[in-house]
Amino acid sequence: MSRAYNFCAGPAALPQAVLEQAQQEMLDYRGLGLSIMEMSHRDNVFVEIAEQAEKDLRDLMGISDDYAVLFLQGGASSQFAMVPMNLLGDGETADYINTGQWSKKAIKEAGRYGNINVAASSEDTNFSTVPLQESWNLSDNPAYVHYCPNETIGGLEYSFVPQVGDTPLVADMSSTILSRPIDVNQYGLIYAGAQKNIGPAGLTLVVIRKDLLGKAANNVPAMLNYQTHADNDSMYNTPPTFAWYLSGLVFSWLKKQGGVGNMGEINQRKAEKLYHFIDHSGLYSNPVEVISRSRMNVPFVLADDRLDKPFLDQAQAAGLLNLKGHRSVGGMRASIYNAVPEAAVDALIDFMAEFEKKNA
Template sequence: MTRKYNFSAGPAGLPSEVLLQAQEELLDWHGKGLSIMEMSHRSKEFVSVAEAAEQDLRDLMGIGSDYKVLFLQGGATSQFSMIPMNLLRGKTTADYINTGIWSKKAIQEASRYCDVRIAASSEGNGFTAVPSQSELELNAEAAYLHYTPNETIGGLEFDYVPQSGDVPLVADLSSTILSREIDVNQFGLIYAGAQKNIGPAGLTVVIVREDLLGDVVAGTPTMFDYKVHADAESMCNTPPTYGWYLAGLVFKWLKAQGGVAAIQAANQRKQEKLYAAIDASDFYANPMASANRSWMNVPFTLADDALDKLFLEQAEESGLLNLKGHRSVGGMRASIYNAVPEEAVDALIAFMQQFEKQHA
């Protein structure tokens, strides 16, 4: 079987090395005579896998002992509710920065639990640039400041980390986690759905500062209390064991590549050459402000959208999959997460140039 190049925004491609190892271990994990997905999550074998995965993630991101790392179910969308439930801590208001569809979804859900103040919005520029630090109207009494560093659908990315003073900073890193180095100490809470840069869908990672735990909104369900999960080491119920195992394999793969610094260098090369190809052409266009172009999700349009269908058909015939843009914005979108090799981007650029020659 020939593997094709997968540009899906999520669930996204996994490293081939990880898939091959999972395949090899599928029926008999380490000579135990059963699959790891059949094991008890409380067995010493699985606990060892879980502990190694957490430690590898801590190593990769430089996560200190004052942060809890949780492996949860429910997707990043469940965090839209869990964050206010856990972080309001007696306060009645929270600040949010609105930069696109995922920000809006987080705002809508948080509004069920508190007074949401929009600290800044990109709506005025059509969500093509993020607000600068000086444009943020922050409330010193807010329980937290929430932002979406990368809007997966629109391809809009922050080029800085907002400074929020003593107010905890909350970030939805679903599409950028592990793609470049960050200082975790700048954040009160980080959350990320796994299905882009971590592993398969069904797992969510939450990194939360320990002092923010333990004061939930009255009536919060037990399973929505971060402290319950932290105290039980993410095993207060049966966790998504196979997703956790695969995430651990991805973390080891990242370490083998040279860690986050090496992946960052590769990601920078990938996005730079793809945007350069778009900018060098009158046939393709990207609407985002240059400083706020996403490294992970590169949307682009054709000069004649009547050619969109043909572009996608011929791209798939050339082994380039899942390039259709989100239904809300149209056009094309190439998601170039960590597991997308540089040669995939080279193949996409070559196809784009050939298509332009034929149809410009």
């Protein structure tokens, strides 16, 4: 079977080695006569899988015992509500930075639960820039500061980690987690939907400093309280077992690739290649300021949008899939997460060069 190169923003490419292992174990997991999908989450075998996945994730990200790691359902969008439900007390204010569509959604949802201060926004530049931190209008004593380090839709990425003192920093890392080293200790809470760099859709990771647990009001439902999940090892209810298992395989694969340090170097190289080609092209362009360009999601537009459909049709025929940009911004977008090999970027550049030559 010949596999295509998948540039989808999410659900995204998974490592072929992981898919092959899951395929081998699908019907009969290690001689037990049943699939992972049929196994109780209380079974010692699955508990071992879950514990190993958490251990590998902690190793990869350098997560200390000061943090709880939660494997949840609901996608990152559920975290737009769970964060303020758990961290924003009565009469308190939370600060949000607006740098794209996912930030906007988080701000709108958080506004249902308390006072929200939009401390900075780049909407006036059509989200092509990240506001310098010196320009932010932070509250005097916010409950937390929330930002999205990488906006998947617009391809906008922070080149810095916000410095907010003792205030908990909350980050939606759905599209950057595990793509490079980070210092987890700079954050109060990190959340990420799985379907980009972790595993299949259906699982959401939350890494939360333990001193931030237990702050939810009494009327917050048990399923939306981080303390509930921390107290029950993410098994208060039946978790998404297959997604958890597959994510564990991805963590193991990442360790075999040399960890997030090596992946960061590969991802930097992939992005630099693609941006270099775009910047030296007469047909393609990228709208984001250079210092704020995403290493994971590379949007680009063609000089003549009448060429969009032929470009996509011919790309698909060449085995280059899911290059259409998000409906809210148009154009094209190549998402080049960990599981997208460097050869895929090389093939995309070759195709783009040939397409430009034919349509100059």
